Amino acid sequence: MATTTTVIDRRLPKPKQSAGLWSDAFGRLRKNRLALFGLVLVILFLIAGAFGPILAPWDYKVQDLQAIFANGNRPIKPLSPGHLLGTDSLGRDLLSRLLDGARISVTVAFVVQIVILSIGVPIGAVAGWFGGRLDNILMRFTDVIYAFPDLLFIILLSVAFRETAFGQALDGLFLVFVAIGLTSWVTVARLVRGQLMALKETEFVEAARAIGVSDARIVVRHLLPNGLSPIIVAITLGIPSAILAESTLAFIGVGVQPPRASWGSLIADGEKYVRGDPHLVLFPAIFIALALIGFTFLGDGLRDALDPKLKGKQ
Amino acid sequence: MERPEREVSSADLPSIIELSPDEARRSSSESVTATGVTRNADKLLEVRGLKTQFFTADGVIQAVDDVSFDVGYGETLGLVGESGCGKSVTALSIARLVPDPPGKIVAGQIMFDGIDLLKLSNEAMRKLRGKEIGFIFQDPLTSLNPTLTIGYQIGEAIREHMGLSSKAARDRVVELLAKVGIPRPADRLKDYPHQFSGGMRQRVMIAIALSCDPKLILADEPTTALDVTIQAQILELIQKLSHEFGTAVLLITHDLGIAAGMCDRVNVMYAGRIVETGSVDTMFENPRMPYAWGLLDSLPRIDDIRGAKLRTIEGLPPLLIAPPDACRFGPRCRYVRDICREDEPELTARPGEGHLARCWATEPGGWIS
Numbered sequence: 299m300a301t302t303t304t305v306i307d308r309r310l311p312k313p314k315q316s317a318g319l320w321s322d323a324f325g326r327l328r329k330n331r332l333a334l335f336g337l338v339l340v341i342l343f344l345i346a347g348a349f350g351p352i353l354a355p356w357d358y359k360v361q362d363l364q365a366i367f368a369n370g371n372r373p374i375k376p377l378s379p380g381h382l383l384g385t386d387s388l389g390r391d392l393l394s395r396l397l398d399g400a401r402i403s404v405t406v407a408f409v410v411q412i413v414i415l416s417i418g419v420p421i422g423a424v425a426g427w428f429g430g431r432l433d434n435i436l437m438r439f440t441d442v443i444y445a446f447p448d449l450l451f452i453i454l455l456s457v458a459f460r461e462t463a464f465g466q467a468l469d470g471l472f473l474v475f476v477a478i479g480l481t482s483w484v485t486v487a488r489l490v491r492g493q494l495m496a497l498k499e500t501e502f503v504e505a506a507r508a509i510g511v512s513d514a515r516i517v518v519r520h521l522l523p524n525g526l527s528p529i530i531v532a533i534t535l536g537i538p539s540a541i542l543a544e545s546t547l548a549f550i551g552v553g554v555q556p557p558r559a560s561w562g563s564l565i566a567d568g569e570k571y572v573r574g575d576p577h578l579v580l581f582p583a584i585f586i587a588l589a590l591i592g593f594t595f596l597g598d599g600l601r602d603a604l605d606p607k608l609k610g611k612q
Numbered sequence: 613m614e615r616p617e618r619e620v621s622s623a624d625l626p627s628i629i630e631l632s633p634d635e636a637r638r639s640s641s642e643s644v645t646a647t648g649v650t651r652n653a654d655k656l657l658e659v660r661g662l663k664t665q666f667f668t669a670d671g672v673i674q675a676v677d678d679v680s681f682d683v684g685y686g687e688t689l690g691l692v693g694e695s696g697c698g699k700s701v702t703a704l705s706i707a708r709l710v711p712d713p714p715g716k717i718v719a720g721q722i723m724f725d726g727i728d729l730l731k732l733s734n735e736a737m738r739k740l741r742g743k744e745i746g747f748i749f750q751d752p753l754t755s756l757n758p759t760l761t762i763g764y765q766i767g768e769a770i771r772e773h774m775g776l777s778s779k780a781a782r783d784r785v786v787e788l789l790a791k792v793g794i795p796r797p798a799d800r801l802k803d804y805p806h807q808f809s810g811g812m813r814q815r816v817m818i819a820i821a822l823s824c825d826p827k828l829i830l831a832d833e834p835t836t837a838l839d840v841t842i843q844a845q846i847l848e849l850i851q852k853l854s855h856e857f858g859t860a861v862l863l864i865t866h867d868l869g870i871a872a873g874m875c876d877r878v879n880v881m882y883a884g885r886i887v888e889t890g891s892v893d894t895m896f897e898n899p900r901m902p903y904a905w906g907l908l909d910s911l912p913r914i915d916d917i918r919g920a921k922l923r924t925i926e927g928l929p930p931l932l933i934a935p936p937d938a939c940r941f942g943p944r945c946r947y948v949r950d951i952c953r954e955d956e957p958e959l960t961a962r963p964g965e966g967h968l969a970r971c972w973a974t975e976p977g978g979w980i981s
Binding site: 503505506507519526 | 772
């Protein structure tokens with residue numbers, strides 16, 4: 299029996315640590331070129347968001363009036379000395395404004411996901427764990443939110459609270475985060491509910507009950523980690539939609555207040571000059587597109603990496 | 613497998629003289645209804661008239677129907693029967709883990725160490741589980757959480773119930789792992805279940821069940837998912853550790869060979885009822901119920917002729933929706949007579965200490981002697 303093995307054991311080298319879920323997943327992710335490309339874009343995006351104002355050649359609200367006058371009050375073209383991507387009609391450096399906009403987009407990307415997680419996970423967990431009537435009520439509520447016209451809701455909210463402290467917080471961005479979060483937690487809630495409903499029938503849950511682990515602890519320590527991969531994927535794929543939603547709102551004038559500009563409002567500003575100076579629309583649009591592509595590729599790659607069984611089935 | 617020599621030291625048994633009138637009355641009345649006379653003076657677990665039912669769309673399934681038995685301190689009691697006889701539901705009922713809905717304990721009393729388990733609040737019951745009552749499940753491959761380390765999972769009950777510091781809890785986990793025969797226990801705390809083999813995982817499950825030094829372990833087919841050589845090791849381990857810790861074991865199995873090797877006493881269950889009970893010796897020397905004969909007869913033997921067919925009990929256990937007032941084994945019984953179809957026999961005494969059987973044919977005056 300096993301007691302005899304202990305003596306021999308000392309001489310054995312410790313076996314090579316077998317890879318865990320995360321290093322396995324990263325190994326698979328590394329082989330996926332599109333996902334790696336996405337990862338690079340995401341990292342660039344994060345760097346721009348974190349260090350944008352330091353990297354920017356100009357302050358985002360400073361007007362280069364001399365250059366503008368010299369140019370006959372027209373926006374300066376890209377690749378001009380001092381203004382790599384040109385300026386807008388007021389002489390503000392476009393690259394600097396884009397980098398400041400990146401900061402807004404990064405904040406949107408993550409804060410909205412935090413809002414989504416903190417609403418969606420508890421609702422989904424409660425519905426999935428308890429089931430029955432509570433599940434029914436919560437899921438019908440979720441259906442209502444799902445069916446609700448998001449954009450309309452966000453616009454209404456912004457208009458209603460525009461003048462309040464809540465509406466002014468973070469240059470008007472706070473309202474946007476909350477509004478987007480409030481309408482987009484449903485996917486995560488449904489996902490978590492489905493995960494929990496499947497997982498709560500597993501035997502390790504019964505085993506955990508049999509040693510007296512409380513319900514809350516079972517859900518948090520035993521079930522959520524098991525359902526983590528699809529949640530991570532949903533979050534990664536949720537980021538581009540949040541960025542897009544913020545850009546859309548900014549384009550129609552809801553959200554961040556001037557002189558700050560997000561990528562969406564830069565497009566809106568540049569729209570008037572699109573014939574003569576298309577760069578004012580083109581560069582913000584390219585930035586948005588790259589960010590969306592980055593997160594989408596990374597999310598798809600993560601899905602394949604975290605759930606290799608799924609690959610090829612879709 | 614050798615049957616364990618398990619003598620209770622005299623210190624464990626209060627002498628008859630010390631019994632209060634109440635206790636004396638109880639034990640004298642028990643000598644009629646149940647079991648294991650050697651230690652009936654002090655019962656760890658007394659199950660009385662337990663009825664657990666499942667309310668399904670097709671009707672009420674009477675999974676456990678009026679089951680009574682005792683487990684003494686440090687005793688190993690076997691619960692034997694086919695699949696679907698209510699063995700596991702009995703164990704789940706004791707731990708109050710019957711899934712509700714659809715299941716419900718509708719009647720009965722479960723006294724555990726002087727506490728009526730069915731009257732406890734859910735929270736009080738939760739605090740008892742894992743601390744006083746350990747559970748070993750059938751399938752160690754699915755009973756461990758794949759995303760948590762072995763160390764965490766063994767330590768979980770310890771942290772939950774014993775209030776040890778994390779250092780002390782860790783030491784206890786290492787000690788438990790060593791006790792269940794895991795080599796290099798300290799190195800394996802951070803390992804995940806997939807890094808353990810099936811037998812090792814069942815050892816881990818045993819460590820979890822023993823982690824808070826419980827008084828009772830409910831072992832629900834602990835070796836069914838394992839191959840035969842590992843089976844023997846695991847059973848030996850359960851036996852050794854239950855001795856060492858003085859833990860009583862309720863061992864559920866469909867394998868009479870295991871019951872013979874492990875248990876002090878055996879209850880045979882059929883269709884939600886106990887049909888025969890007695891000490892291992894009497895049960896195997898002189899079973900008094902055709903179902904028990906069938907179970908014994910269906911064990912393959914080493915001296916069987918090669919190529920001979922395995923013997924079986926014809927038919928299946930009955931569905932437990934509205935069972936008739938008749939012997940439930942009657943439809944599959946070779947010795948069935950009219951009375952078996954009209955009236956259900958009671959558990960009545962048979963020769964041998966605490967030996968009871970539920971059968972018209974082997975009652976005094978029956979047609980089988």
